[in-house]
Amino acid sequence: MSDVRDDAPSYVSKDSDVQTSEAQGGEGTVWGHTVAIMRPREELYAYWRDFANLATFMENIVSVDVADATRSHWTVKGPNGNYEWDSVVTEERPGELIAWEAQGDIKNSGRVEFRDGPPGHGTHVRAVLAYDPPGGLIGKAIATLTQKEPQTSSRRDLRRFKQLMETGEIATTTPPNREPHS
Amino acid sequence: MRALTWHGKHDVRMETVPDPEILNPRDAIIKITSTAICGSDLHLYDAYIPTLQKGDILGHEFMGEVMDVGPKSTLKKGQRVVVPFTISCGSCFHCSKQQYSACDNGNPAENQDLGQELYGEPMSGLFGYTHLTGGYPGGQAEYVRVPFSDVGPIVIPDGMPDDDVLFLSDILPTGWMAAENAMIEPGDTVAVWGCGPVGLFAVQAAFKMGAHRVIAIDHFPHRLELAAGFGALTINFEQTDTYEALMEFTGGIGPDAVIDAVGLEAHGFFADNVVDQIKASTFLGTDRPHALRQAIVACRKGGRVSVPGVYGGFIDKFPFGALMEKGLTVKTGQTHVQKYLPQLLEMIGNKELDTTFLISHRLPLEQAAEGYRMFKNEQDTCTKVVLKPGLELA
Numbered sequence: 001m002s003d004v005r006d007d008a009p010s011y012v013s014k015d016s017d018v019q020t021s022e023a024q025g026g027e028g029t030v031w032g033h034t035v036a037i038m039r040p041r042e043e044l045y046a047y048w049r050d051f052a053n054l055a056t057f058m059e060n061i062v063s064v065d066v067a068d069a070t071r072s073h074w075t076v077k078g079p080n081g082n083y084e085w086d087s088v089v090t091e092e093r094p095g096e097l098i099a100w101e102a103q104g105d106i107k108n109s110g111r112v113e114f115r116d117g118p119p120g121h122g123t124h125v126r127a128v129l130a131y132d133p134p135g136g137l138i139g140k141a142i143a144t145l146t147q148k149e150p151q152t153s154s155r156r157d158l159r160r161f162k163q164l165m166e167t168g169e170i171a172t173t174t175p176p177n178r179e180p181h182s
Numbered sequence: 183m184r185a186l187t188w189h190g191k192h193d194v195r196m197e198t199v200p201d202p203e204i205l206n207p208r209d210a211i212i213k214i215t216s217t218a219i220c221g222s223d224l225h226l227y228d229a230y231i232p233t234l235q236k237g238d239i240l241g242h243e244f245m246g247e248v249m250d251v252g253p254k255s256t257l258k259k260g261q262r263v264v265v266p267f268t269i270s271c272g273s274c275f276h277c278s279k280q281q282y283s284a285c286d287n288g289n290p291a292e293n294q295d296l297g298q299e300l301y302g303e304p305m306s307g308l309f310g311y312t313h314l315t316g317g318y319p320g321g322q323a324e325y326v327r328v329p330f331s332d333v334g335p336i337v338i339p340d341g342m343p344d345d346d347v348l349f350l351s352d353i354l355p356t357g358w359m360a361a362e363n364a365m366i367e368p369g370d371t372v373a374v375w376g377c378g379p380v381g382l383f384a385v386q387a388a389f390k391m392g393a394h395r396v397i398a399i400d401h402f403p404h405r406l407e408l409a410a411g412f413g414a415l416t417i418n419f420e421q422t423d424t425y426e427a428l429m430e431f432t433g434g435i436g437p438d439a440v441i442d443a444v445g446l447e448a449h450g451f452f453a454d455n456v457v458d459q460i461k462a463s464t465f466l467g468t469d470r471p472h473a474l475r476q477a478i479v480a481c482r483k484g485g486r487v488s489v490p491g492v493y494g495g496f497i498d499k500f501p502f503g504a505l506m507e508k509g510l511t512v513k514t515g516q517t518h519v520q521k522y523l524p525q526l527l528e529m530i531g532n533k534e535l536d537t538t539f540l541i542s543h544r545l546p547l548e549q550a551a552e553g554y555r556m557f558k559n560e561q562d563t564c565t566k567v568v569l570k571p572g573l574e575l576a
Contacts, residue, residue, distance in 0.1 A: 038275055122275060152295060159291035167271040168254065169206040171290045171307065171329065173318045 009034075011128060020130070024090065024101055024109040027130035031151050035158045038122040039165045041114045042095045047165065048112055049098055051087075057160035057170065060153060074102070107132045125161070129154055184571070185239045185323035186550040191229035192558075194240065194551050202319060202327035207254035210331035212265060216344040217244035217321045217547070219557050219567045220267075220352060221378050222445075222492050226311070227554050230446060231494050233296065233313040242267035242309040243351040244321025245344060256332040263335035264350045265328050266519035269307035269318065272333035282306075283516035288330065289316040306516070322550055324571050336523040339531070345538045346530055348568065349379070354537060355522040356490050357383025357443070363488035363513035364439035366391045373397040373428055373437035373480065374414070375473040377405035379540055379566055380490050381443035385414045386535060388441075397431060399424055402562040408539065428480045436482035444473035445491025471497045478504050489514035540566040546573040 005013075010021045011032035020030045037044055047053050051064040051072045062075040062082055070089040075082050085106045091099040101109040108131040117124045160170050187197045202211055220243050225231050245264040248257045257263065269288035270277050276284035288307030289297070297304035297314050307329070310320015319326065328335060338347050357380045364372055372388045374381050377400040388396045389412065398409030399417045406416040417427045428437055474489065478501050481487055487510050505512070529535045542565045545553050553567040 036275060038273060038278065156291040156294070159294060162274075163271075163287045163291070166273045167208070167287050167330070169208060171269075171287055171316070172205055173290055173293075173316055174203075174205060 009126070009128075022111070022128055023130035024099065024111070025107055025130065027107055027109065028132045030128060030130045031154055032126065032128040033155055033158055034124050034126040035162050036117050036122045037125055037162045037165050041116060041123045044123055044125060044165055045095045045098070045114050048161075049092070051100075057164050058157040059160075072100075125158070127154070127158055183324040184547060185319070186241065186547070186569075187236075188226060188234050188238045188240055189236050192227060194227065194554050196548055196550060197237075199237075199239065199323075202325050204250060204252045205327065206329060207252045208330050208332050209252040210248055210255045210257050210328045210335070211250040212244070212246040212263065212321075212326050212328055212335075213249045214244050214246040214321055214324055214326060214547075214571055215262075216246070216348045217241050217323075217569050218348060218351075218353075219243075219322070219550070219553050219569070221380065222311075223554070224558055225445070225447060225492060225494075227558060228447065231312050231314075233317075235313065235317070238310070238317065239319040239323050240310045241320030241322030241326075242311060243348065243353065244309075244326060245338070245348050245351060246321075246326075249325065251331065254332065257335060257337075262338040262340075264338060264347050264523075265309070265321065265326075266334045266336075266350075266355075266523070267309055267352045268334070268516060268519050269309065269316065269329055270333055270520055271330050272520075276306075277333075280518055280521040281515075282518040282520045284518075293317055308516070322547070322569060324547070334520060336527060338527070342531065344570075345541060345568065347527065347537070349383070349537050349540070350519075350523055350526055350530075352517065352519065353379040353540075354383050354526055354535070355519045356380045356517040357385075358387045358522055358526060359515075359517050360384040360441050360443060360488050360490035361387035361391050361393075363486075363490075364388065364391075364441055365486050365511070365513075366393050366439060368392050369394045370438040371395045371397065371432055372439045372441065373399060373477070374409075374441045374443055375399045375477055376443035376445075376491065377402065377409045378443060378561075381441070382408055382412070382540065382565075384441050384443055384490065385409050385412050389413060390534070395431070397428065397437065404562045405565065408565065411539070412536075424476060425480050432482070436480050436485065438482055439486040439488065440477040440481045441488045442474045442477050442491045446471065446493045446495075471500070475499070475501055478510065481508065481510055483508045485510055487512045490517070541568050543567045544573065545569055546575060547571040549575075 010018050011030050013019045023030050052066050054064050055061045060077045065073040072087050074087050075084050085102045085104050087100050087102050089100050097113050099111040111128045113126045115124045163170050183201050185199050248259050248261045251257050268283045270282035270285035271287040274286040285306040293313050293316050294304030305315050307316035309318050361384050370393050372393045374384050377398050385396050396414040398414040400406050401420040410416050547569045550569050556564045557567050
């Protein structure tokens with residue numbers, strides 16, 4: 001077998017060691033997903049870079065309070081109440097990339113890249129999240145009231161980001177005869 | 183308000199439910215004046231399509247008067263509008279290519295997971311259909327919430343009756359796109375399986391697009407008569423061997439283009455269809471694609487296959503060899519309704535297209551459940567049921 005890897009992102013590898021190779025803090029699980037959004041790179045970057053905005057499209061984030069240029073305080077919904085941690089920006093390239101890492105016990109990190117897609121195909125936004133499940137605290141913290149896997153939840157979050165950026169609103173349906181459901 | 187709700191196979195009911203509300207800036211609330219029962223509603227009535235939930239409001243063919251608008255809607259209170267059954271944002275990649283029914287953003291994120299699993303890509307949002315397509319409350323009701331009301335609804339000029347324009351919501355553009363997907367050339371013979379509303383509009387559209395001959399295939403005499411009224415040759419598959427007849431009509435070449443306006447609940451006692459029905463009844467399969475198989479086998483070499491009929495699942499014994507060896511082109515998909523509305527509205531206004539011939543029954547909304555029973559059980563004569571809230575019984 002050749003050691004040469006193909007061009008696919010590490011997180012879609014069938015090899016679990018390769019799969020987790022992008023974990024900034026050595027976390028056990030890495031999830032990544034790319035979504036094409038028909039808005040300019042700089043605009044998408046700017047919205048995401050203001051971490052206070054994350055609560056508008058991430059279903060489990062109660063709030064992110066921005067302390068200064070690099071530090072923020074995150075409050076996230078969990079099955080047994082809220083979890084909180086401080087997060088620090090570890091890398092940023094305006095219009096291109098933001099990476100952050102949580103401080104303390106609830107180990108998790110994230111990275112989002114903004115690249116021009118092929119002509120006429122918008123911006124490719126690639127999010128890579130790393131955390132320590134299964135059964136780890138962050139796994140439980142991110143798993144929602146809907147009992148969805150963190151991966152499902154994150155994929156939905158990216159879809160909501162796309163909806164908000166492309167249409168100015170997040171698609172919803174509240175059937176008039178009952179509570180919202182999925 | 184009053185609304186038609188789904189409760190299970192062959193169980194739909196009129197119920198009192200809360201009125202819809204504006205939920206997003208681009209929303210509008212429409213007071214329904216006319217709404218129709220679609221053939222694809224029968225797929226729900228027959229419980230062929232998964233993920234419907236008890237209490238869901240059905241209906242995706244509707245029009246009415248603008249009652250309320252969100253701050254980003256471009257509609258004005260009091261305007262009369264026809265609403266496309268596809269919920270499309272107008273700004274995603276697919277909408278920018280006028281592929282409105284492939285819109286990325288009409289379906290709430292939490293309803294996209296299953297479609298992604300089933301089809302590789304989530305489905306777009308549709309009114310009054312399943313939760314795969316958003317679970318949006320439909321228009322067989324007194325009021326409906328319309329998302330992206332600045333993109334979808336088309337304003338109807340005063341003086342044009344509801345009955346003339348209602349079918350812009352789905353079946354007229356669906357029949358039109360079916361003919362467009364057949365890529366008709368002068369001299370073409372086009373065969374249409376199914377003389378339901380979509381098939382009949384496809385017959386009209388095929389002639390408009392220059393078909394030399396259109397051959398309509400069904401087993402309901404009244405529906406075949408309607409097709410003949412537009413100039414189509416007819417084949418009644420209960421009396422006649424469809425394949426042999428098509429070969430006779432075309433000098434052994436086969437139709438240049440074939441249109442499957444039947445979809446997943448094909449009728450008829452053919453060996454493959456009986457097996458498909460048994461599988462469907464035992465949940466081994468959902469789709470009964472007899473018409474599609476026959477269309478592919480009959481189509482001429484290098485011809486075109488257009489599929490407006492609805493399919494949801496898997497097909498056994500799909501004649502892919504015939505498709506490949508004969509070099510056929512297949513075009514299909516849910517209708518990109520918004521793309522066709524201005525042109526079709528103008529053609530209706532100029533009397534170039536006949537829409538009202540289809541309506542066999544007009545009922546008060548309160549009798550919607552009876553309308554479903556009739557549309558299901560009296561398919562020969564019950565060609566289209568239009569429901570009108572507040573209509574008095576004659």
